[in-house]
Amino acid sequence: MTRRWLAIFLLGLCGCAAAGFSDAAGRSHPRVLVLGGTGQLGGLVVRELLASGARVVVLVRPSSDRSTLAGLTVDFVTGDLLVADDVARALRGRRVDVVVSAVRVDDGDFHFYAKMMPPLLKAARAAGVQQFIHHGAVGAGDNVKKFSGLGWERVPGIFERLKDQGEGERLLRESGIHYTIIRNARLYPVEQPPTGVARLTEDDTVLTPMTRADLARLTRECLLADACRDKTYHVRDDSLAWPATGR
DSSP states (O other): OOHHHHHHHHHHHHTOOOOOOOGGGGOSSOEEEEETTTSHHHHHHHHHHHHTTOEEEEEEOTTOOOGGGTTOOOEEEEOOTTOHHHHHHHHTTSOOSEEEEOOOOOSOOTTHHHHHHHHHHHHHHHTTOOEEEEEEETTTGGGGGGGTTSSGGGSTTHHHHHHHHHHHHHHHHTSSSEEEEEEEOSBOOTTSOOOSOOEEESOTTOOOOBOHHHHHHHHHHHTTOGGGTTEEEEEEOTTSOOOOTTO
């Protein structure tokens, strides 16, 4: 018996094989369900995933503008994230290795994530989803305490939205699904090219601007990556100036 096979045999006996995602990690074409895939960030995430060889399914509402994904080889499932049957149908009967949420909440619903996450996570567990990558917000939940004195109280509804973001994160962490939470802050316009130097950090006091293109790259790099397993990240990009108000 060679040393390599002896090592494998001994690891199997003691149950101490390296932890990692299951067989999906070895597949060259993971299947990814993208939520918010027709949006500005979501569209870039879809393109990054496709370029890496992933097979992508996008959940869209009947009224969604799909122009950001024109010409791309993606499958569409029609439904509403707040309708449990639609979410279950998006996951039922198909292999989904990873769910990526790049959802933009712009309807003033301060309980969006509290309502969306429970049926979504239930369906994801039933489908055997191995990783849930969630794009959230700096300041979510208790993290907002790290940024007192910045004048956020002048933004109407921001604390209600951050509380809801925190509830979504809590539900994800307690779901039993391996998660990667990427909190973003001020985003440059979608046409801004990537800097290539943005990186993920577990330092939850970091607050820098970033590009959507870099966020999409970081999402792709975390796809079924053990290094990103069960982590909550902020994005650091010290190369960018804070964008002007209203951009």
